[in-house]
Amino acid sequence: MIADALASEMRAMAGTVTFRHVEILRGMGVPVPSLLARDLIGVTKVETDSRDFWQPCPTGKTMVVTPLFEVGQTVDLIVFDLKAPDIWYLRTGRGWALGAAHIEDIFRNIGWAETQQWVDLCATPLDWLRGGAAGACVTQWTDEARRTLRMHQQVQVTSPKFARALRLELTRPPRIPEIEVRGMQSRAA
Template structure:
C-alpha cells in the first residue's frame, strides 16, 4: 500500500461535512447504507480535483468538487485470543461528481472494481453488480462496481465464473453480457499433420 494514497484518503475523509451526507441522502443513499460502508470499509471522502490525462485526477484547490472512494482489497487475520480482523489495502482512489456518477477518474489507474472481494472470495451466492460508484454507496458496499471495462480487466475472468449475476438495470446487464462474451477465452487452434500408426 502506498502511504501517500492512504494519507490522501484520510484528508478526503476529513473533508466530509453534513452537506455531503445530506446530498448523498437526497441521491438515494440511505443512512443505513452509508453507516454500513463507514463500518465495513475504509470511509469515503470529498476533495477538489483536477482531471489529468489517461482518466486520472490529482487534488487541486481550484479544481471541481468530487466524492472520493477508496478501491481496496482485504486481508483477513485470525487472532489467537481476539476476534478476526480485516485489514484493507488501498489500491487506488476513485473521484466522481454526485451529479454525474457514471464518469469517474482514478488516482493511480490500478483500481478495477469496488467490492472486488465479492468476486475474489466468491461464496456461491448471486453477485449484485451496479453501474456506478454512487450505486455502490447506495448498496452499502454489498455489490460490485466494475471500474475498468478494458478487455484485459481482471473483472472478466472472475465474472465468468459466477453462475448468477444480478445487474442493477437492463443497460448494465446488456453491457456486462457483451463485455463477458467479448472477453471469453477462445481455444488456441493449431494444425498438425495426422500421424498414422505403424
C-alpha cells in the first residue's frame, strides 16, 4: 500500500535529522523534539521538477520533509528549503492540507458551545511546523480545498498579507466548462 510505503519512508527521513539540523530548525522556532517523536519532521535530498513535485536524489538538495495525512494515513510527503519556505513540493499530489484533521474537527464543532469554532490556518509548511503541527496549512489550492474552507464560519491567520492572499483564493470563482448545444456551431451563452 502506498500509505505504508510513504510512512516507512518518512520514518527513515526522520532518522536522518542531525544535531546540526535540530539547531537550525530550533533557531527558526520549530519545536523539533516533539515533532521528531511523532515522525512529523525529517530531512532528505531531493530533485524537484517544474510541476512542484519531488523525488529522492542522493546528490540533490537537502530539504525538510513533513508528512501529509488523510484519515490517519500518510498520503503525501511535503518538502521545502529552509532558505525559501514559501515554496514547497509534493511527492504524490494526494491530499490538500497539512493538518486536514483540524479542519474536519472544527467543522464538526460548529454550533457546539465550548469548542473551537475557527480554523487556524498557516501560510507555509514551516509555519505549521513552528506551531507544533497544530492548525492546518493548505498545500494545494484545489476545488475541494476552497469548498471545504468556505464552509467554515471563521479562519484565523497570523499575518495581513496571508489574510489578503487567502481572501483572494477563496473568492476565486469555480471553473465552468464550455457548454455547447449539440448539432449547432455556436456555444451557449
